[in-house]
Amino acid sequence: MVGVVNYFREIAQGLYTLMVGMAVTFRNLFLPAVTVRYPHETLQMTPRFRGPAELIRDGETGQPHCVVCMMCQRACPSRCIAVEGEKPEGGKRKVPTKFILDFTTCSLCGLCVESCKFDAIRFSKVYNLASTRKEDFILDLLNPKATRGASCS
Amino acid sequence: MSVDATTIQGETFVVNMGPQHPATHGVLRIKLTMDGEYIMNAEPVIGYSHRMQEKMAENRTYSQYFANIGRIDYVGAMIYNFGYACAVERLAGIPVPERAEYIRVITSELNRIASHLLWFGPFIIDLGGLTPLLYAFDDREGILNLLESVSGARLTFSYFRFGGVCNDIDDDFVAGCRAFISRMRERLTLYRRLVTDNIIFRKRVEGIGVIPPEICRKYGATGPVLRGSGVAYDVRKDEPYSIYPLLDFDIPVFGECDSMARYRVRMEEMNQSLRMIEQALDKLPSGPFMAEKVPRILKPPKGDCYFNVEGARGSFGIRIVSDGTEIPYRLKLRTPCFANLSLFEEASRGMLLADSLALLGSLDLCIPDVDR
Amino acid sequence: MDFVQVLRDEFMGRFGERLRIEDVDHAKRGCHLDITASGVDIEEAASVMDGLGFTLEAISGIDWPAEEAMELVYDFNKMAEGGRIAIRVRVSRERPEIASISKIYGGANWYEREAHEMFGIVFSGHPNLTPLVLPEDATFHPLRKDFSA
């Protein structure tokens, strides 16, 4: 007799747990969607978000603070930064002529930003870089607009 | 319901589960020799996402290697940063200020909850339930936003530095954590009602994938797999590091050794992590978040040391052999998933195909963690 | 830590002077006992540890070209009481050969295959000593110091 009671009790218990599970999904039926419709609405990145690096420019003159001291190039574990510069005759400090960041191998570890003594490089807030060609991710930081395919808004 | 190998006759056929298969999260191939739906022998073939992390460590300075450590088990990257930072601090003898220890524990426990949520979703999908994943990822998003606001990255945080953390946490991070904790507790009851009590789920996992403690000991399995087999070993309690001795939390241990026990260990661990974060937030001291004089190029003294930390999947150990220069002489990574997967061959003999998925899912593997 | 004492007597009784047991501060080096056991049969030592209920956590190989030796560090851990023992064994560099303990510890199977493919150490008695993570036909040993890509 006990077996029969257990038999029906287990069925009843099983049905009850199924109903409780369905009640949970039913309650979620009326709650609003939590997803963001990406192409139409975009998310706002937090201030400390780490996008591809960019040069900090002086307010008025628009010249980058970088003095081509190569500290960031040496600190980078995956050797993605290539900097060249020369000293103009009149001026007293070097000016960068080429500043290439190979974003395909950059692992966003932040060592370049930390090792820069002249506060010349920081992380940008760009997060939707998209392109079909690898070359578009070799970013030229001196004239950022030049990057063709990568649509960095 | 497993049949041992001797009673199976008839000709067997070999099926390749993987390397591209919905149930192997990551690139893992398992050669199954099967008789009908019973598995005679399951041999995991690994190495598809092998990147030679240990060789990379031998041509990078200590601080340059931080980016790699987060990419070994990218689901629990903060805890791996914790392990590496503490290993080098133990080797080089760098003191860590009080506030940095608290920040490290808070962010690591948040990352452990995110890692368990990312295990919970795909595990239920392996068993056929498609909705719990969306709820779990909704909660996980809350954690990722918190950690992104403090460290800048969402998955592979390179947030720790030798001697502390790279930037401080502010008040709205603390407020965000408290709001998350209260919301998460009520969400855990939702998961209990939707999945844990569900009779179909119970029938799918109870008594399936039994791993006796003896096999765990022979294969060196650690973490929730070990605690699901009745052995109360947790690195945070048995070899305490950082400020875990000051926090009051207990270790969930279930003795049934089956997939359900491992499931309940992880769900209970989320609760414990919430408790720990709450206590750490209450006792958060003010003060520096980074040790003052840490040399830019670190040259630890000659010698070797071993440090292990309780990762989301088991005890993650690092053995660093230093020869005095700024580049480590040898860096051995003892990863938990490597050991947990090695027992799959013995544990899944004679099981059904569908049940072996429940076992594989309950081991919570992260394949790059296996291959390194 | 009574099992440390038990272990010390067991090892001293069985191997005597052929190994050096060194008490180590766990906070500094991460293990309680550091045993260098070069002349000792590793299978016997492993069966002693297995008898005492230890778990094999890891086998890590280290290449010392300067001293013409390869070092193998066996990390054992007593799960319930949280005691950690490291056994170091040195093997010659030209012909690195050692007994395999995969019969005693199932987990050692994969560690030994990995040490074999990374350092070229041959584990005699190992059921299937083929590369584990490297491609099947790999004959190079990347983690040796004289390896050039």
Next chain:
Amino acid sequence: MTELLSIEPIRMLVFLVGTILFVALNAAYLTLLERKESSWFQRRLGPTEVGPWGLLQPIADGIKLAGKQVIVPDGVDKILFVLSPIMVSVPVIMNLATIPFSDTLVARNIDLGLLMILSFTSFNVMGIMFGGWASRNKYSVISAARVVAQNVAYEIPMFLIAISLVMVTHTFDLRETVLLQTGGFWNWNLFKLGVSPLMPAACLLFFVCLLAETNRSPFDMMEAESELIAGAITEYSGMGFGLFFISEYANIVVGSCLVTILFLGGWNCPFGLYPGLHWFFVKMYGIIFVVIWIRWSFPRIQFYGLLNLSWKILIPLSLAHLLLTCVMVKIW
């Protein structure tokens, strides 16, 4: 217009085109309902891009599927491979011939309607088996074996309950069974406790067997994504896959119509006011809503769990219900 309809061939032609249209549109818009409903449960948006609120999405899917090339892999048993999608979808469309949507709107109301529907539902399992066997893929063979065992195990309780209902209504004719249930919901078979107090339990059993017959979760053994990738239909592409898809949703429609007719009183209004086609559709789509709701709430059952459930629980209960109905019918 109506006398035109009375000419038999034109009437048949109109009903044939109507049924095909009904099946095609239903298959298309049920996929949209499934995707939308699953997105509501999971608090996301579902298809919204194609057409207003994603309404043109099924049309786009249909065109894409029709446009895709039907690849027949080599080494495959060609005849069976091509035949099986047809064998799966034709019986389901023929089922709709005898389902009375309203008292006049029925293609061919034969007096053995229920028997025909039940026999045809057991026919399409052969299509899936041949498909799984013919596509020479290990996972498909496993899934084909599973589907046969599952359908055999779940047809028995389904037929037992159908027989116990036929004892109550004394007829196989579906239109007759609905006419017997006219008047308020207390006349529906579901609430005819006088005949057998276990009637709601029988309705639940019938519904569970319907889920298992159409391979819907939690019994989707055929297409168990995480284990057998796509089961018997892995090798199919283009319209081959499309036909399997149409037959799955048409099966659900036929199953829900059966439950509506046998238990919920077809086109009768719950309060006996204006019976008609609309009430039939309200009940049918209500049941389809519950079928989709179940899919997105539960994990999948094990294969031997599925067989245990049928042989140990469903069949004994349906036999007990059959016995009870006999006794009650004999006494009253």
